[in-house]
Amino acid sequence: MKKVLVLGAGGFVGVHLSKAINDHPDYNLVAVDITADKLTENAPNVAMLTYDIQREKEEYVRLISESDIIINLIAIANPSIYVSDPLQTFQLDFLDNLFVVEQCVKLGKRLIQFSTSEVYGKSASVYNPDQEYEFDEESSDLILGPINKHRWIYSCSKQLLERVIHAYGIQQNLNYTIIRPFNYIGPMIDFLPTHEEGLPRVFSMFMDALLYDKPMYMVDGGSQKRSYTDIRDATRAHMIILETEDERTHQQIINVGQRQNEISIQELAARMNFIWEQQYGGTAATLKSISGDEFYGKGYEDSDRRIPNATKMEKLGWQVEYGVDGILQHAMDYYHNKFSES
Numbered sequence: 620m621k622k623v624l625v626l627g628a629g630g631f632v633g634v635h636l637s638k639a640i641n642d643h644p645d646y647n648l649v650a651v652d653i654t655a656d657k658l659t660e661n662a663p664n665v666a667m668l669t670y671d672i673q674r675e676k677e678e679y680v681r682l683i684s685e686s687d688i689i690i691n692l693i694a695i696a697n698p699s700i701y702v703s704d705p706l707q708t709f710q711l712d713f714l715d716n717l718f719v720v721e722q723c724v725k726l727g728k729r730l731i732q733f734s735t736s737e738v739y740g741k742s743a744s745v746y747n748p749d750q751e752y753e754f755d756e757e758s759s760d761l762i763l764g765p766i767n768k769h770r771w772i773y774s775c776s777k778q779l780l781e782r783v784i785h786a787y788g789i790q791q792n793l794n795y796t797i798i799r800p801f802n803y804i805g806p807m808i809d810f811l812p813t814h815e816e817g818l819p820r821v822f823s824m825f826m827d828a829l830l831y832d833k834p835m836y837m838v839d840g841g842s843q844k845r846s847y848t849d850i851r852d853a854t855r856a857h858m859i860i861l862e863t864e865d866e867r868t869h870q871q872i873i874n875v876g877q878r879q880n881e882i883s884i885q886e887l888a889a890r891m892n893f894i895w896e897q898q899y900g901g902t903a904a905t906l907k908s909i910s911g912d913e914f915y916g917k918g919y920e921d922s923d924r925r926i927p928n929a930t931k932m933e934k935l936g937w938q939v940e941y942g943v944d945g946i947l948q949h950a951m952d953y954y955h956n957k958f959s960e961s
């Protein structure tokens with residue numbers, strides 16, 4: 620049995636992946652994070668260790684040395700925090716992650732590192748609006764805005780981490796796979812702002828609007844697009860990558876996403892409103908326009924489109940099962956059942 624260490628196991632992607640690894644007969648899971656709440660809800664039989672990477676590095680060194688494969692999900696992955704606390708974003712997403720990478724190099728461990736579709740930055744359609752660009756792991760340029768648009772510090776931190784990992788591959792033969800997720804949605808994605816202070820990602824903002832009778836905000840008009848991926852499809856992709864130890868994953872960067880699930884934020888709002896009215900008999904939320912600076916604060920800039928090229932995942936035998944309505948239905952059911960009073 621291989622011992623798999625999941626760092627950041629208590630976050631959205633981590634709870635779903637940890638459950639799948641725990642249910643797999645070939646793997647022995649060790650799950651770590653600063654909090655265990657979500658994991659306890661999703662997989663009560665998974666024992667979770669709670670250590671803080673910023674204060675208890677020696678525990679991380681010990682756990683990495685005792686494991687065969689390290690899956691690193693430690694990150695802030697929420698745009699409002701990139702804008703409100705760019706230094707903490709850099710600290711956790713680059714410096715603390717680099718520490719994990721360097722331990723894997725030193726101890727000769729296989730590393731599965733979660734990055735982000737956000738490393739691609741703006742779509743190349745900023746140069747040529749008439750053309751559709753798929754983001755390709757091997758050939759796409761990574762296009763970021765100016766320094767005063769500090770939203771990009773997250774993308775830049777993740778990009779630099781990828782470049783360091785790549786260099787460790789070349790110079791010290793680090794065995795790594797980098798995963799670039801494209802906008803996953805599912806149960807437990809974020810907190811809801813009515814329950815906790817802050818601005819979660821768009822699905823949770825809209826879910827909160829439906830549950831608690833608030834408006835849905837269209838940031839900068841809402842015509843920007845994202846390609847959404849169901850957490851169930853994503854978790855299958857992550858398990859395929861974990862199980863595959865050959866040239867298709869060794870020292871590879873892999874997109875996890877599908878272009879068929881691309882929709883605009885306006886369409887996302889419309890579909891969630893429709894499901895809310897049809898399935899739960901609720902009242903649709905009203906839409907309100909707001910600028911990025913007003914919504915997130917100064918320093919926000921957006922990525923207009925993110926269309927993945929999924930060839931590498933397809934060559935691993937992966938196809939998505941869920942379209943946008945299936946994704947939304949599943950995630951909305953979770954929040955409706957948990958929080959709706961009716």
Ligand code: UGA
Pocket residue numbers: 696697698735736737773800801802803819820821822824825835836837838839841843845884921922
């Ligand atoms: C974020 C992260 O930065 C990525 O790293 C992460 O991988 C990605 O989410 C993801 O979920 O995979 P982003 O897609 O910009 O990126 O995050 P959201 O907060 O979900 O925003 C999506 C779009 O909706 C943005 O254009 C945003 O301006 C807009 N938005 C957000 C609204 O129009 N209304 C809202 O209430 C919230």
